[in-house]
Amino acid sequence: MSSYASYTVGEPIADTKAPDGPIEQRWDQRRFDAKLVNPANRRKHTVIVVGTGLAGGAAGATLAEQGYHVVQFCFQDSPRRAHSIAAQGGINAAKNYRNDGDSVRRLFYDTVKGGDFRARESNVHRLAQVSVEIIDQCVAQGVPFAREYGGLLDTRSFGGVQVSRTFYARGQTGQQLLLGAYQALSRQIAAGNVEIHPRTEMLDLLVVDGRARGIVARDLVTGEIRTYTADAVVLASGGYGNVFYLSTNAKNSNATAIWRAHRRGAYFANPCFTQIHPTCIPRSGDHQSKLTLMSESLRNDGRIWVPKAKGDDRPPAAIPEDERDYYLERIYPSFGNLVPRDIASRAAKNVCDEGRGVGPGGQGVYLDFADAIRRLGRDAVAAKYGNLFDMYERITAEDPYRVPMRIYPAIHYTMGGLWVDYDLQTTVPGLFAIGEANFSDHGANRLGASALMQGLADGYFVLPPTLNDYLARNPLPAVPADHPAVASAEAEVGDRLNLILAVNGDRTPDSFHRELGELLWDECGMARDEAGLRRALERIPRLRDEFWRRIKVPGTGQELNQSLEKANRLVDHFELAELMCLDALHRAESCGGHFRTESQTPDGEAARRDEDYSYAAAWEFTGTGTAPVLHREALDFAYVHPTQRSYA
């Protein structure tokens, strides 16, 4: 047994800093209690923002508008390329423009329930309250949302809800919202209020006298390592899905910023809560570098099936109707092909594990539109899904009008992240985490169209007033450039890069990343059990040792060196992977995206164990490969009563 698995339990987290009182009034109360910084004094405060996606872009622009001096970083060549840009479907908001019974209360309820009762009620309620302002803000910026002929905004429905509250801009909602934030940020850059550092990657957090006071970052073009000091640091660096290697995340998305902060004292919460999207294009071979999502709206008209017989490799058209297994319709007759994401994903894995998967490697199931085309006609199907069909054909060279699509689940979002209180502050004073980088609002499962909502809520509306309060209340003497903490943080960063370069082994960064990803996918993916997680906890340290013996990175650290960037991120991925497996092992219940095979109902569905696990698990770092300390934040459900989900 790995010693890493024998974690210790520390003090529970007693106070999340949410005000008491009725839940509808808590955010008002918090904003009123917050101390303000005089507008004339704001320019004297420097705030670092890491990341320029929906959360970071919105926060940087807003803080600069308020008068703060913002220093902002992104590893991409432009802030416009952050991975929020790839979000397709839409953004939720409790506008009730449809008069269909929606309300702040209902969005709050749907989100808590959709998260399988593992999120904090106060935060989720605030998210629902703020959602309505986001749409107003984006429209004012010129975001071209879909509209009706009368000129008003169109909405559509998404999974897990019964109202139409999702605003969208065709299949490119994330792109349009991000460009809105990017343009607001660009205005502040041009005005000199935001100092932007593109192609610059945060590699460590500077902590002085117990407070976050800056970051150490590497210029990816010149290799220069430099410390930037500030009065507060905001991490908006996204999620950690790329630890699996194959995911729908962008190739360069990574966990280094949040993991380095974790090593400096920020607790990491619920790392095992990862979301797997059921409808992605399967891998076509070992060369596969990333996975592409196909909108879940396809499940409205497509029927999912596999052959009844194992190893049936006839082409789909040659398999007669009575030899096909429409397994979702069979197992879940009332929801059929529209069961929630986690259920659909797990069912696909089960039939593939039985040897009934289709396509190369047997890692796929059919999503068949033949019935829909017969019923509605080809033109109607094309009008609804034409752009998705084109995208599928471009990637696979198969025509989905004639041959069923092949789909398979893939990692695409992480609900876990840095633990934050009601103010979005981590356990390191002065360090804030927003957007996917924190753990706050989605519990164990995120609903569709809620990621964009949370990123913009945090950046535009939640962080600015709480950060204000921190800056107003705390004395923050300037950190001199020759402070010993600066020199030691820079040296640590430099040493690590030099160590990687010095190995000069025989294996590439990608080969290690693929191996780690496959291991995690097998043992900490769609279904997890104790034996598998213990296997993973034994194998990860061995793989890490092998990395330090065999990694090969050509070139130097004083130039643009993409292999060095990859290898350096991988070092953090190894440690994070270990914590994910430990978190999954310790949480011996199933909830949302975390399915423990030992904890299921007689029908094979996820069985929560509220009496034992109704808490957020916040882990404290103690050292590489040594057992972390668990701090529990008990979750109290005063407004939404926990129930067991059923879709049969």
Place this chain on the structure above:
Amino acid sequence: MNLTLRIWRQAGPDAPGSMTTYQVSGISPDMSFLEMLDTLNEELITRGDQPVAFDHDCREGICGACGMVINGRAHGPERTTTCQLHMRHFKDGDTIDVEPWRAAAFPVVKDLVVDRSAFDRIIGSGGYITAPTGSAPDAHATPVPKDTADTAFEHAECIGCGACVAACPNGSAMLFTSAKVVHLNVLPQGAPERSSRVRNMVAAMDAEGFGGCTNTGECATACPKGIPLPSIAAMNREYLRASLG
């Protein structure tokens, strides 16, 4: 498939560059162009050579990071981004030339990586609507006719990849700039800054050293998102209107 690649290698902005020939074998027709380059890079690293540097991120055609000139065409033979170009569009035994975007305003950083920060500065000069957070009226306060919203969207689809500039014989950024001008200027929310926006963005574009437009239309042909060529004429009209007003 087995292929011969001739790739532009350049160690840094001031270093001389040259085309270098590589052989790759066992390429699957299902690979994307970037996955084919990944395969080459894995071999180069294992041999201890420097891999070919190129920008890429989302690999699903929306972030705009990737872009290279393939056999003389921006993003290659299909009208899509380089990450969405698949090797089935090439034949076994082909020789493929791979070069960075060529434009004075996009200096080479390394190999196939170029500096496109000029685009960010054009946006910063006026490619926004001034609407500080918290100041917005209700989203339904101003209806926007559907066809206006659709026009705005079609121009807002630009991903800022730079193919338009790379394809243009003059290295002009007119299509990029006009896409943003039209997106914001057709909307009622963009009207108050309509004139200053087009004036400032055109001035910023010129200051960055992009060439002028001679209506060759190569930009719109190369654009992976289909930004329409008449967008440039619309910007010229906006510019004239702003100058006369």
